[in-house]
Amino acid sequence: MENQVQNHTTPLKAIREKCIDCSGWSLKEVSLCCMPECSLYPYRFGKSPFRKKRDLSQEEREAIALRLHGGRAKKK
Numbered sequence: 001m002e003n004q005v006q007n008h009t010t011p012l013k014a015i016r017e018k019c020i021d022c023s024g025w026s027l028k029e030v031s032l033c034c035m036p037e038c039s040l041y042p043y044r045f046g047k048s049p050f051r052k053k054r055d056l057s058q059e060e061r062e063a064i065a066l067r068l069h070g071g072r073a074k075k076k
Contacts, residue, residue, distance in 0.1 A: 016046035 019040060023029035030044050042049045056064070 012043060012046050012048060015040050015043040019044040 019030045019033070020027065023033065033041065033044055035041060
């Protein structure tokens with residue numbers, strides 16, 4: 001599994017993989033990580049803690065759901 005990080009498409013996925021590797025491949029240990037001084041600590045769940053959450057209106061949610069449904073239909 002040494003070169004598995006090369007297969008990831010995003011930096012956040014690579015960071016998540018590193019955290020899993022560091023914790024002995026235990027997902028539970030990633031959540032119990034006791035190394036807050038690690039520079040990857042805030043990213044260990046594969047998401048940026050600094051990204052702002054979007055507040056969507058009902059119309060925006062419906063438009064997104066429609067696009068998602070259309071994209072999934074095209075895949076089939």
